[in-house]
Amino acid sequence: MNTHLLSNARIVTPTEDFTGSVMIENGIISEIIKDKYYPEGIDLKGRWLIPGCIDIHTDYLEKELYPRSGAGFPLPFALHFMDTRAAACGITTVFSAVSFSDNEEKNRSLGEAMELSRQIDVARHSLLVRHFLHARIDPNSEGLPDYLEPMRQLESLYMVVYNDHIPGQRQYTLQQQIELRTKAFGITPDEAMARLQKQMDKTSKINNRAQIYETFKDKYILGSHDDTTIEHVEEGKYYGATLSEMPTTLAAARKAKELGLWICLGAPNYYRGGSHCGNLSSIDAMAEDLCDILCSDYHFPTMLGSVVKMMGNGINPSKAVNMVSLNPARLLNFDAETGSIEVGKKADLVAFSSEKSFASVSHVFVDGITKYRADYSVAIQPLAVEQTELNRLNTSV
Incomplete structure (x- = not known):
């Protein structure tokens, strides 16, 4: 039997926190x-001990693929x-977002997104933490239906989110999108508007939500991304969404809460204290109890x-810890096995200190196995160099 003990920790459970020990x-x-x-036992020196973070949406893989x-x-x-x-950031379960869209301005085609996802399927079992796929599916993509059944064969796919790309409808206003394209492509505002109008004319006539829902409704978590209006939330709910991901307005968030999403x-x-693109602030949403889960989005360290x-x-x-662990586990139906420090659950655990207004992670365990270890309590000492050696180096320079 593989038994070990974590001791002298400030343990956070779903309802309380206290100093104590955990047997694994x-x-x-x-x-x-x-x-x-x-x-x-392993002396955690009074550090916080929490369940590992469950990150239901991250775009971080794109930063490593295309720095x-x-x-x-x-x-x-x-x-x-x-x-x-x-x-190193205390995340033990990661859902990498891969966009499935035939929007010509996206960085990969539907076929390329499919191939990338298959490669993740192959690689995921040899990594430190648990990896899954989060498919951001553009329901306004004409070529999408041909890829839905192959997507069902992906072992790691567990979340499917409607990610509408009709210009001016959700995260960015039409004016913001004109400015973004003017800068990105070195074109005039009129040329940017002409491109956007062409995209609007094409995509507004296509809606594959019904087919997406029928394909994935049986065993996948469905969600709606960047809901901006009440109608967006209602549409997502109609097509099986149990998650409103990144609602951009208070009105949308309030509706999502009302509908039980x-x-x-x-x-x-x-x-950071607000949205980088001027949308709904997480702080404002929390003030009305309109935020259940925090995800890393594009920056891992901000979860802890x-x-x-x-x-x-x-x-x-x-409450703070549940937003990055137990609540996402409940959304995913993983909570019988993980997401909290409770007897009988997997030992996906993270120890960290917080003296500097951020988390310094010292230990990460997945299934009770150490996956990351750092000791910030040991100061780095300068190398001892003989004075004669320093003189020689100075002379050679």
Whole structure:
């Protein structure tokens, strides 16, 4: 039997936090002991001990694949370093977003998105943390139906989100999109508008939501992305969505809450104090209890960073931690096995300290196995160099 003990930790459960120890047997939490220190265990030195973060939406893989426009790297190379970074940020389950769209301005075709997803399927079992696919499907893509059944064969696909790209409808206004294209393509505002009008004329006539729903309704989590109006939320709900992901307005978020949808917003939005593109602030949404889940969106460190910031702002530690662990687990129907520190659940655990207004992760466990270890309590000492050697080096320069 593989047994080990984590001791002297500030443990956060779904309803309380306390100093104590956690016993792990064969990758499962077997006992949680309050107010007791075991010197024979792994001494966490009073650090926070929480369930590993479950990131239901990240675009971070794109940063490793294309750190600069036109400078691409192979998927195994990119995924390895994304995986390492996720572990170092306390994320034990990652859903990488892959866009399925025939929008000519996207960085890959439907066929290329399919091939990328198949490569992730192959690579995911040899990584540090758990990896899944989050398909951002553009329902206004004409060529999409040919790819729906092949997508069902993807082992790692578990989330499917309607990601509408009709210009001016959701995240960005028409004027914002004109400005973005003028800058990105070096064209005039009139030329940008002409391109957008062509795209609007084509995509507004296509809606594959019914076929997407029929394909994925049986075993996949469905969601709607960038809901802006009440009608957007109602449409998502009609086509099986249980998640409103990144609603851009209070009106949309309020409607999602009314209809019983889970609401996910970006952790960078909360940590920075607002949306980078002027949409709904996570802070404003939380003030009305309109945010259930925080995801990394485009920046891994802000998941735990937001937990630290929430606690600093007076939010109960259990509520803060649940937003990056138990709540996403409940959305995904993973909560019987993971998402919280409870006896009988998988030992996906993270230890961190928070003295500097962000999380310094020291330990990450997946199935009770150490996947990341860093000791920030040990100061880096300068190398001892003999004075004669320094004189020689100075002379040679």
